Amino acid sequence: MSSRVMARALGVAAFGLALVAAPGCRQDMHDQPKYVPYRGSRFFKDGRSARPRIPGTVSRGERDDDTLLVTGKADGKLAEVFPEPVTLAMLERGHQRFDIFCSPCHDRAGTGQGMIVMRGYKQPTSFHDERLRGMPPGYFFDVISNGFGVMPSYAAQVPVADRWAIAAYVRALQLSQHATVADVPAESRTAFLEGKTLDPKTGLPMQDAAPPDGRAAGSGHE
Amino acid sequence: MGIIRPRVPQVFHRSTNTIARVTIFGALIVVAAAGYGLALVNRSSYVTTAGLAIEQPVPFSHRHHAGELGIDCRYCHTSVEISAKAGIPPTQTCMNCHKQIWSDSPMLEPVRASFRTDASIPWVKVHDLPDFVYFNHSIHIAKGVGCETCHGRIDHMNLTWQQNSLQMEWCLECHRRPERYVRPKEEVFKMGWQPPNGDQLALGRELLEANRVHPKTDCDTCHR
Numbered sequence: 265m266s267s268r269v270m271a272r273a274l275g276v277a278a279f280g281l282a283l284v285a286a287p288g289c290r291q292d293m294h295d296q297p298k299y300v301p302y303r304g305s306r307f308f309k310d311g312r313s314a315r316p317r318i319p320g321t322v323s324r325g326e327r328d329d330d331t332l333l334v335t336g337k338a339d340g341k342l343a344e345v346f347p348e349p350v351t352l353a354m355l356e357r358g359h360q361r362f363d364i365f366c367s368p369c370h371d372r373a374g375t376g377q378g379m380i381v382m383r384g385y386k387q388p389t390s391f392h393d394e395r396l397r398g399m400p401p402g403y404f405f406d407v408i409s410n411g412f413g414v415m416p417s418y419a420a421q422v423p424v425a426d427r428w429a430i431a432a433y434v435r436a437l438q439l440s441q442h443a444t445v446a447d448v449p450a451e452s453r454t455a456f457l458e459g460k461t462l463d464p465k466t467g468l469p470m471q472d473a474a475p476p477d478g479r480a481a482g483s484g485h486e
Numbered sequence: 487m488g489i490i491r492p493r494v495p496q497v498f499h500r501s502t503n504t505i506a507r508v509t510i511f512g513a514l515i516v517v518a519a520a521g522y523g524l525a526l527v528n529r530s531s532y533v534t535t536a537g538l539a540i541e542q543p544v545p546f547s548h549r550h551h552a553g554e555l556g557i558d559c560r561y562c563h564t565s566v567e568i569s570a571k572a573g574i575p576p577t578q579t580c581m582n583c584h585k586q587i588w589s590d591s592p593m594l595e596p597v598r599a600s601f602r603t604d605a606s607i608p609w610v611k612v613h614d615l616p617d618f619v620y621f622n623h624s625i626h627i628a629k630g631v632g633c634e635t636c637h638g639r640i641d642h643m644n645l646t647w648q649q650n651s652l653q654m655e656w657c658l659e660c661h662r663r664p665e666r667y668v669r670p671k672e673e674v675f676k677m678g679w680q681p682p683n684g685d686q687l688a689l690g691r692e693l694l695e696a697n698r699v700h701p702k703t704d705c706d707t708c709h710r
Binding site for chain 2: 293294295296298300301302310311312363364365368379380383384385386414416420421
């Protein structure tokens with residue numbers, strides 16, 4: 265093979281290789297010049313593509329015309345009532361959200377000995393304390409929204425409806441530690457006093473034949 | 487025409503010996519091996535970055551926070567159930583606890599600096615999907631795909647790494663056979679969940695019905 269033919273063959277090979285390899289170096293489709301959440305920006309001084317909200321603006325679907333609902337206050341005083349009737353679904357939601365956001369400090373029973381307290385955070389007052397048992401629902405909503413003492417505001421992490429659900433669940437927790445036999449539904453009282461387990465949903469005695477199915481029972485962690 | 491063709495076509499020149507003949511077939515093997523090698527490289531962590539712990543401005547440990555302390559994923563990743571993004575927590579969330587705990591640790595200085603100056607902490611993205619893929623966390627959570635299914639045992643990771651390749655074949659594996667991967671909705675945020683009787687397939691098929699899980703494999707499901 266003459267050196268000229270050899271050189272040409274090499275040239276063609278190099279060109280072919282470059283042709284195959286070159287597209288692999290481009291990532292234009294992979295990294296498109298657009299903003300996706302958390303992507304930085306070179307346009308804005310603070311380097312964020314997500315812009316802070318202009319003071320006074322309200323996002324779509326964010327109600328602020330209902331004072332009781334969004335502040336937990338009525339006539340300037342902490343609301344004695346919930347903005348809507350408390351339902352089982354609301355309590356279950358409150359249970360779930362309480363375990364996520366509150367239990368790290370308040371623990372799952374609300375006594376104030378959560379894991380973060382074990383690690384050195386100031387211990388919060390137990391929900392079963394006499395003073396807190398006397399507080400109206402609006403108080404719990406207000407504390408979640410604005411913080412209290414060393415507790416920070418959870419307004420950014422917990423939306424309004426969930427704050428009310430948590431307040432309702434705190435009420436349920438308080439009740440759980442101060443329940444009397446009179447709170448047991450009349451038709452189940454005999455069974456209860458005989459030491460039978462009651463179904464948490466219906467308040468009726470559990471059927472002996474049907475042990476609770478871990479999945480169907482609905483632990484509230486949905 | 488005027489050319490006389492030999493009866494048996496001459497494939498090799500008469501001077502070729504056995505070594506030369508084998509070498510020609512050997513070239514085929516080399517090409518095949520190169521192809522296989524490329525496929526291996528393409529699936530390796532060199533390309534996918536799977537399994538590589540990513541260094542961060544603050545050495546945040548999921549193992550400590552989610553594993554040892556038992557903080558729910560949603561305490562920080564608040565938008566995972568309602569939006570495409572799980573949400574990187576703002577510095578305020580760190581300070582909820584760290585204004586009191588480890589409040590003078592030098593390791594946490596970038597967090598405090600961010601809180602003082604209102605500048606974002608430049609966290610490094612661990613799971614970076616290509617911009618032509620539209621992934622949505624909320625629908626996966628709603629249909630019973632556990633955090634662990636994609637992210638692995640986050641509660642065992644000190645520095646966080648990407649557990650899976652995030653390549654299309656990996657996405658499609660689950661979109662084609664979801665019964666192998668789905669779990670009951672209330673177990674989505676649990677780490678180390680196992681199907682009750684060890685029978686994932688039976689439970690999986692049941693869950694597909696119950697939760698109406700019908701993942702699509704159309705191109706425009708993810709590429710829009």
